[in-house]
Amino acid sequence: MNDLHARRPGEEAVTLPGAFDAGLYFIGHIRTPWLQRADCPKNGLQTDAVCTVAVDPRFAAGLQNVEGATHLILLYWMDRAVRDLVRQHPRHAEGSRGTFSLRSPARPNPIALSVVELLGREGDQLTVRGLDCLDGTPLLDIKPYYATTDSRPGARVDRSGAAASGSPPR
Amino acid sequence: MNDLHARRPGEEAVTLPGAFDAGLYFIGHIRTPWLQRADCPKNGLQTDAVCTVAVDPRFAAGLQNVEGATHLILLYWMDRAVRDLVRQHPRHAEGSRGTFSLRSPARPNPIALSVVELLGREGDQLTVRGLDCLDGTPLLDIKPYYATTDSRPGARVDRSGAAASGSPPR
Numbered sequence: 001m002n003d004l005h006a007r008r009p010g011e012e013a014v015t016l017p018g019a020f021d022a023g024l025y026f027i028g029h030i031r032t033p034w035l036q037r038a039d040c041p042k043n044g045l046q047t048d049a050v051c052t053v054a055v056d057p058r059f060a061a062g063l064q065n066v067e068g069a070t071h072l073i074l075l076y077w078m079d080r081a082v083r084d085l086v087r088q089h090p091r092h093a094e095g096s097r098g099t100f101s102l103r104s105p106a107r108p109n110p111i112a113l114s115v116v117e118l119l120g121r122e123g124d125q126l127t128v129r130g131l132d133c134l135d136g137t138p139l140l141d142i143k144p145y146y147a148t149t150d151s152r153p154g155a156r157v158d159r160s161g162a163a164a165s166g167s168p169p170r
Numbered sequence: 171m172n173d174l175h176a177r178r179p180g181e182e183a184v185t186l187p188g189a190f191d192a193g194l195y196f197i198g199h200i201r202t203p204w205l206q207r208a209d210c211p212k213n214g215l216q217t218d219a220v221c222t223v224a225v226d227p228r229f230a231a232g233l234q235n236v237e238g239a240t241h242l243i244l245l246y247w248m249d250r251a252v253r254d255l256v257r258q259h260p261r262h263a264e265g266s267r268g269t270f271s272l273r274s275p276a277r278p279n280p281i282a283l284s285v286v287e288l289l290g291r292e293g294d295q296l297t298v299r300g301l302d303c304l305d306g307t308p309l310l311d312i313k314p315y316y317a318t319t320d321s322r323p324g325a326r327v328d329r330s331g332a333a334a335s336g337s338p339p340r
């Protein structure tokens with residue numbers, strides 16, 4: 001367990017597999033104004049901060065044509081998150097919940113996803129709006145956002161209901 | 171290079187780093203009707219097929235409360251994709267384009283993302299609609315879809331323009 005998640009009542013951890021099934025390359029880093037987790041906004045819509053996505057020179061040719069998109073999906077690696085929690089108790093929730101019902105960084109594969117507005121590109125760097133992560137966060141992928149397949153304005157999450165229903169963890 | 175991507179004119183590959191920076195656990199598998207890539211729909215909206223997301227028993231407690239969401243984001247691993255292409259020539263495009271302007275499986279970290287409609291859950295299995303991947307695809311993560319942060323109905327991708335502008339690769 002690391003410093004970012006002290007175990008709380010109702011939380012459940014599992015023994016992780018002894019080996020990884022696949023490997024990731026960090027393709028760059030994200031520069032944000034936030035140096036400590038407590039400073040990060042709750043999500044990327046709660047800030048107007050302009051952040052920088054710096055792609056490593058090795059992969060920078062992959063940025064060609066990216067300016068054609070108004071919005072991008074960024075995948076990045078929450079390198080300080082614990083990975084063994086299957087049930088966790090969010091700070092402001094009433095009880096513990098399954099990890100896959102949460103957007104918490106603590107998950108078996110701590111891949112975070114943000115939809116960002118693309119403001120511009122200068123060489124290997126993109127300027128974007130809509131991030132909430134720590135400065136220096138490793139970048140995994142950049143994808144164009146397609147409203148047709150990625151936007152579901154009518155989607156709903158019943159935050160209280162499913163938790164309050166008391167459905168057993170299984 | 172593997173069987174899923176014969177190099178085409180204008181494509182550019184890089185030498186990948188000698189070591190991975192992080193590791194992934196496969197947390198389950200996706201069951202779909204498609205056994206070969208040629209059978210897969212172009213995207214998850216082009217089919218009504220109901221698919222199954224089978225979470226490994228080790229991680230299944232993480233599904234608690236997931237039924238509170240009408241839509242989920244699934245991250246999965248395109249385990250047959252090449253990883254060294256930074257510019258590629260999509261089959262029906264006029265020229266090559268940067269990998270990060272495409273949703274092609276071929277990318278440094280072949281993590282695919284689909285927004286799916288959650289139809290139901292039985293124990294360790296979810297039934298969903300909106301997938302386009304091969305049967306047996308390894309699962310990496312399940313996240314609730316929040317319209318507030320994830321939906322951008324007005325997002326646009328200028329497919330032809332950015333490619334036709336002839337902007338240099340960097």
